[in-house]
Amino acid sequence: MKKLFVTLFATVAVAVAAIAQPSVGAGFLMPMNQGLSDNQLSGFYAGLNYNVRLAGPVGIAPGVYFNYATKSENSVDFKSMGVAVPVMLNVGLKLGDSFVIRPYAGPTVSYGFKEEASIGSISGNMYDVDDYQHLNVMVGGGLAFEFDNMVRFEVGYDYGLYKIYEALGSKLTRNQLHAGVAFIF
Numbered sequence: 001m002k003k004l005f006v007t008l009f010a011t012v013a014v015a016v017a018a019i020a021q022p023s024v025g026a027g028f029l030m031p032m033n034q035g036l037s038d039n040q041l042s043g044f045y046a047g048l049n050y051n052v053r054l055a056g057p058v059g060i061a062p063g064v065y066f067n068y069a070t071k072s073e074n075s076v077d078f079k080s081m082g083v084a085v086p087v088m089l090n091v092g093l094k095l096g097d098s099f100v101i102r103p104y105a106g107p108t109v110s111y112g113f114k115e116e117a118s119i120g121s122i123s124g125n126m127y128d129v130d131d132y133q134h135l136n137v138m139v140g141g142g143l144a145f146e147f148d149n150m151v152r153f154e155v156g157y158d159y160g161l162y163k164i165y166e167a168l169g170s171k172l173t174r175n176q177l178h179a180g181v182a183f184i185f
Contacts, residue, residue, distance in 0.1 A: 007077050021051040027180015031069050035172040043069025062168045082112040084100040105141035108158050133164045136174055155179040
């Protein structure tokens with residue numbers, strides 16, 4: 001029974017690897033808080049994903065990305081760090097031998113490690129405040145352009161579904177815009 005399970009697992013792993021496309025990417029990130037305090041940060045993301053073809057041109061691409069963004073305004077410095085795990089459904093539309101347009105959509109779960117505001121030497125992590133949420137679930141989509149099955153340029157937008165903080169009857173949500181490049185293996 002154990003040999004059967006190991007053989008079955010190995011067969012499935014090889015089959016998935018044969019139809020999957022790993023990639024490593026990085027790019028520009030613009031998280032936008034909306035609600036209680038509207039502000040927009042600028043930063044970057046870096047990580048990897050694994051596009052698994054499901055049927056024909058349809059695939060699913062789970063990934064993991066590190067996010068870092070900052071902003072300085074009125075002597076206040078903001079820093080945000082976290083990790084995002086998108087699971088995007090996509091369709092590869094071939095245009096010629098070496099060019100693919102790939103629209104994608106799906107959920108992203110993000111977890112914030114640090115959300116810091118500082119004035120001079122005084123700083124505080126917003127996650128130390130009661131009810132400021134580390135977890136955010138977003139839904140989004142975008143468009144990717146692949147060349148020669150080697151490089152992918154993409155742009156996308158994620159809309160935050162969860163409130164990350166609520167006070168005085170107003171809630172704070174986070175959306176994000178991202179654009180970057182990935183190298184396909």
